[in-house]
Amino acid sequence: MNELLLMCTIAGRRAAIPAIEVQSVIEVEAITPIPGTADFILGLTALRSQALTVIDCALALGLETPCASLDNRAAVVEVEGHLYALLVEEAHDVGEARSEPVAVPGGFGEGWQRAARGMVETDGGPTLLVEIANLICGPMREAA
Amino acid sequence: MDELLADFVAETREMLEQSGTELVAWEADPSDKKRIDTIFRFVHTVKGNCGFFDFPRLEKLSHAAEDALAECRAGRREPDSSLVNAVLAIIDRISEMTDSIEAGEEFSEGNDDVLIAALSPNAEIEVQSDLEIVEEAVVDPTTKDDSDNSASKAPRQAVQRSIRLPVDLLDEVMKGVSDMVLARNDLARRLREAGEQPTIDGPFERLSAILADVRTSITRMRMQRLEHLFSSLPRLVRDLSNELSKQVMVDFEGGEVELDREMIEMVRDPLTHIIRNAIDHGIETPASRLKTGKREIGTLKFAARQSGNQISLVVTDDGGGINIEKVTAKAIANGLYSRSEIDKMSDKQKQNLIFEPGLSTAEQVSSVSGRGVGMDVVRSNIERVGGSIEVSSKLGEGTSFHLQLPLTLSIIAALTVGSGDQRYAIPRSYVEEIVFGNSSHVEFAQAGDRRLVTFRDKRVPCLSLGEVLGIENTAHCRWEEKTLVLVRLASDDIFALAVDRVFDHEDVVVKPIAPAIMETRLYAGTTLLDDGRPMMLIDLPSIAQMRGMVGGVRTKAVEAEKVERQKKSKAVPVMLFAGLDGRHRAVRLELVRRIDTISRDAIDIEGERAQAVIDGEIVTLAGHDTGPLPDGRCRLLRLSDGERELVYIVKEVLDAADITDDVVPSEADRSIEGVTLVGGKPIPLLDGHAVFSRYRATRKIEHILTCRIPGESEWARTILEPLVEAAGYRIATDEDDCEADLAIALAEDGTESLQGARATIRLRPDPEDAGDDTIYRYDRDGLLAALKRIRTGRAA
Numbered sequence: 012m013n014e015l016l017l018m019c020t021i022a023g024r025r026a027a028i029p030a031i032e033v034q035s036v037i038e039v040e041a042i043t044p045i046p047g048t049a050d051f052i053l054g055l056t057a058l059r060s061q062a063l064t065v066i067d068c069a070l071a072l073g074l075e076t077p078c079a080s081l082d083n084r085a086a087v088v089e090v091e092g093h094l095y096a097l098l099v100e101e102a103h104d105v106g107e108a109r110s111e112p113v114a115v116p117g118g119f120g121e122g123w124q125r126a127a128r129g130m131v132e133t134d135g136g137p138t139l140l141v142e143i144a145n146l147i148c149g150p151m152r153e154a155a
Numbered sequence: 156m157d158e159l160l161a162d163f164v165a166e167t168r169e170m171l172e173q174s175g176t177e178l179v180a181w182e183a184d185p186s187d188k189k190r191i192d193t194i195f196r197f198v199h200t201v202k203g204n205c206g207f208f209d210f211p212r213l214e215k216l217s218h219a220a221e222d223a224l225a226e227c228r229a230g231r232r233e234p235d236s237s238l239v240n241a242v243l244a245i246i247d248r249i250s251e252m253t254d255s256i257e258a259g260e261e262f263s264e265g266n267d268d269v270l271i272a273a274l275s276p277n278a279e280i281e282v283q284s285d286l287e288i289v290e291e292a293v294v295d296p297t298t299k300d301d302s303d304n305s306a307s308k309a310p311r312q313a314v315q316r317s318i319r320l321p322v323d324l325l326d327e328v329m330k331g332v333s334d335m336v337l338a339r340n341d342l343a344r345r346l347r348e349a350g351e352q353p354t355i356d357g358p359f360e361r362l363s364a365i366l367a368d369v370r371t372s373i374t375r376m377r378m379q380r381l382e383h384l385f386s387s388l389p390r391l392v393r394d395l396s397n398e399l400s401k402q403v404m405v406d407f408e409g410g411e412v413e414l415d416r417e418m419i420e421m422v423r424d425p426l427t428h429i430i431r432n433a434i435d436h437g438i439e440t441p442a443s444r445l446k447t448g449k450r451e452i453g454t455l456k457f458a459a460r461q462s463g464n465q466i467s468l469v470v471t472d473d474g475g476g477i478n479i480e481k482v483t484a485k486a487i488a489n490g491l492y493s494r495s496e497i498d499k500m501s502d503k504q505k506q507n508l509i510f511e512p513g514l515s516t517a518e519q520v521s522s523v524s525g526r527g528v529g530m531d532v533v534r535s536n537i538e539r540v541g542g543s544i545e546v547s548s549k550l551g552e553g554t555s556f557h558l559q560l561p562l563t564l565s566i567i568a569a570l571t572v573g574s575g576d577q578r579y580a581i582p583r584s585y586v587e588e589i590v591f592g593n594s595s596h597v598e599f600a601q602a603g604d605r606r607l608v609t610f611r612d613k614r615v616p617c618l619s620l621g622e623v624l625g626i627e628n629t630a631h632c633r634w635e636e637k638t639l640v641l642v643r644l645a646s647d648d649i650f651a652l653a654v655d656r657v658f659d660h661e662d663v664v665v666k667p668i669a670p671a672i673m674e675t676r677l678y679a680g681t682t683l684l685d686d687g688r689p690m691m692l693i694d695l696p697s698i699a700q701m702r703g704m705v706g707g708v709r710t711k712a713v714e715a716e717k718v719e720r721q722k723k724s725k726a727v728p729v730m731l732f733a734g735l736d737g738r739h740r741a742v743r744l745e746l747v748r749r750i751d752t753i754s755r756d757a758i759d760i761e762g763e764r765a766q767a768v769i770d771g772e773i774v775t776l777a778g779h780d781t782g783p784l785p786d787g788r789c790r791l792l793r794l795s796d797g798e799r800e801l802v803y804i805v806k807e808v809l810d811a812a813d814i815t816d817d818v819v820p821s822e823a824d825r826s827i828e829g830v831t832l833v834g835g836k837p838i839p840l841l842d843g844h845a846v847f848s849r850y851r852a853t854r855k856i857e858h859i860l861t862c863r864i865p866g867e868s869e870w871a872r873t874i875l876e877p878l879v880e881a882a883g884y885r886i887a888t889d890e891d892d893c894e895a896d897l898a899i900a901l902a903e904d905g906t907e908s909l910q911g912a913r914a915t916i917r918l919r920p921d922p923e924d925a926g927d928d929t930i931y932r933y934d935r936d937g938l939l940a941a942l943k944r945i946r947t948g949r950a951a
Contacts, residue, residue: 041688043577043688043689043690043691044577045672045675045678045691046575046577046624046625046626046677047623047624047625047675047677048671048672048674048675049671049674052669052671052672054689055681055689055691056689057683057688057689061334061337061666061683062666062668062681062682062683062689064668064669064671064672091670092667093667093668093669093670095669147669147671148670148671149671
């Protein structure tokens with residue numbers, strides 16, 4: 012059983028999102044900012060008359076620089092009934108995982124460690140498998 | 156028809172339908188115990204409900220059937236066909252009566268006793284159980300046209316029938332319709348973009364209309380007005396207050412707010428408990444109320460509001476309030492908290508201790524409340540349905556319970572407003588009024604850092620939406636350019652929310668928002684605009700709570716002094732002018748003595764000192780620092796505060812006008828009294844006080860120069876004196892023992908200098924110049940020039 016993964020780039024690193032959780036990959040057009048929210052929440056965007064919460068994956072990981080996305084690609088996922096658009100730097104193809112996610116001694120670095128389910132081998136090399144539920148909480152929840 | 160009654164009818168009918176098959180099976184085999192159980196349950200339930208609704212005939216019937224069936228169940232009687240027939244006849248009669256109840260008709264006449272007697276074991280009376288025959292027999296005898304069976308039936312058929320549906324199904328349908336509305340909006344936008352297409356637009360309009368209707372009906376399917384909950388409360392309150400010998404009055408607000416039927420049922424019990432508590436613990440006895448200067452009758456107020464996917468329900472009593480001391484003492488005594496833990500708590504936390512399990516503050520445990528099951532159960536019940544409850548209380552004044560209840564579905568009436576360059580929705584149920592900041596009956600004031608707005612003689616705290624959302628700095632907020640949305644919370648607290656613009660009223664479909672956005676406590680949900688852009692729904696109660704706008708129990712906006720307002724609303728005449736910088740300003744006309752024109756040469760500015768010479772007088776100059784001095788002629792406004800004078804240089808004098816609008820004070824610019832509207836434009840009004848205090852005005856009028864004139868000369872008294880006085884001197888009398896500024900002497904009186912004067916003018920009787928510095932007495936110009944020279948010499 013090889014899990015299908017959406018390969019993407021977050022903050023210059025290879026990352027993967029379980030493809031089964033991804034409803035679609037969209038190009039985010041207009042984002043309505045929501046004042047007062049944490050900075051990793053970029054705002055709302057509309058997709059087929061539904062509102063998506065746009066999350067900047069890099070900021071959600073607690074990294075300092077926001078996603079430098081070329082074409083505003085985002086993976087649409089649903090968590091607990093809410094739709095999110097995970098903005099990544101680049102979204103590539105769907106690939107197969109060649110291994111089970113494994114932990115790496117020493118961790119993946121702060122931020123990554125929290126939101127990563129582990130490292131998987133893929134055709135393109137080792138990739139971090141993102142845990143969406145942790146990602147959308149952002150770095151703030153961790154501190155609390 | 157009463158909602159409860161409708162429920163009863165629906166329930167009865169539903170059970171009738173269910174027991175229909177049982178009845179047939181029982182008829183086939185009267186000894187089948189299982190069937191008896193089902194039928195027994197039915198008549199038992201009907202009996203119970205009838206007692207509640209006061210239908211004695213129904214109750215009697217069902218009671219009799221229940222008795223007979225109970226005998227069978229207990230094995231004391233063998234069911235036989237005659238019993239079956241009798242029971243069936245009774246059930247048919249119940250069905251008939253239920254129909255009558257639903258139609259709101261009188262019960263048809265009919266001898267129930269016959270039916271009941273048929274139940275008895277030795278009954279010999281034949282009872283027809285066939286439904287059709289019974290129906291015929293029951294044809295309303297009161298109807299005159301007995302023969303016309305269908306006519307008498309007709310109104311009964313017109314009555315609405317109800318069915319029961321699982322709530323889940325309704326939810327699903329509702330969600331589908333909501334999505335359809337959003338999809339329609341999306342389609343509408345695309346059609347607009349594509350331009351006019353008559354072949355499509357027509358059907359689309361129709362689709363929209365239909366969808367709107369469907370949406371309304373679907374919404375109604377699940378919703379029930381809160382009234383239905385409220386309607387049962389007065390009775391409860393009455394019973395409780397009688398039991399506790401208290402007098403309580405109930406007041407309802409927001410009964411039109413609709414709540415999910417299920418939610419209403421969930422709230423009923425907690426609400427009942429809160430009422431019990433309020434009457435038992437909160438509201439005092441009439442005697443003690445009178446002692447504390449309250450009305451004998453206590454008030455229990457229920458106010459409901461819808462906000463996004465929340466209903467806020469506030470139950471307020473005007474009783475004794477929560478005694479924090481008692482509550483904390485009890486909490487310590489019951490071992491819930493230690494003294495030190497209590498000490499660390501805020502008053503609010505202490506009040507909320509009443510929700511802790513095992514706390515009851517009543518001194519005497521009554522039968523009504525205080526049985527250990529208390530507010531903790533209420534809280535857990537409310538939290539179970541996803542709501543929250545809070546309490547706020549003032550000792551001696553009363554207690555408020557704030558319940559927030561979720562609404563599973565939500566299409567709400569909203570007001571769309573703009574702040575920054577975004578739109579937001581505000582639940583319309585909270586909006587009391589919309590006023591413009593620059594309107595004449597709106598007045599801003601400031602207390603500390605809190606901006607207040609005076610509107611309709613109330614001082615109302617003011618929040619800027621932009622500032623609340625963190626996209627704007629209050630310091631740079633131009634309140635008078637904002638639109639104020641007056642918000643009344645369920646707790647009756649009012650505050651003004653300043654927004655940049657109010658757009659429209661709109662019905663919006665509210666969708667829940669992600670938890671991370673919920674955390675801000677600023678938003679209650681999101682919705683999509685017609686153009687497909689998302690829009691946030693503002694969570695007013697939460698913002699009010701965070702900003703401390705909820706004053707607790709019955710805090711009313713402070714009455715401002717009306718007298719002060721009336722004085723201010725009087726029209727004030729002003730003069731409009733353009734300053735040297737070209738900006739238009741206004742000055743109160745009362746300050747302006749006259750307008751002078753002087754040449755540029757007459758102005759002397761050196762460092763901080765600026766003066767102008769007008770008519771040989773040196774006068775302090777102001778207003779020169781706003782821009783470059785004009786070449787050539789300069790226009791001056793001569794301002795006077797009654798004692799001093801100064802001139803204010805302007806580029807151009809524009810007009811005179813009346814200001815009727817309020818003057819809105821400015822913090823930033825101290826040289827102006829504030830900004831007012833003249834002809835729709837904002838005009839800064841010069842602050843006379845600031846001008847006079849900043850520029851040390853010429854002390855002129857205060858020190859009037861004195862002049863001695865020869866008292867014994869009739870010419871001096873009748874001709875010279877008025878002239879000298881007109882020139883601004885006071886004629887010194889003999890009582891003035893101090894030195895006069897000037898003395899006028901007549902040359903013919905001799906050459907000796909007059910004593911007691913700093914300057915002397917000699918007048919000669921002959922026009923020929925005698926070359927002795929004298930002035931010919933009718934040389935008016937010469938004389939005035941001399942007088943002026945001396946005066947300006949002194950004044951400078």
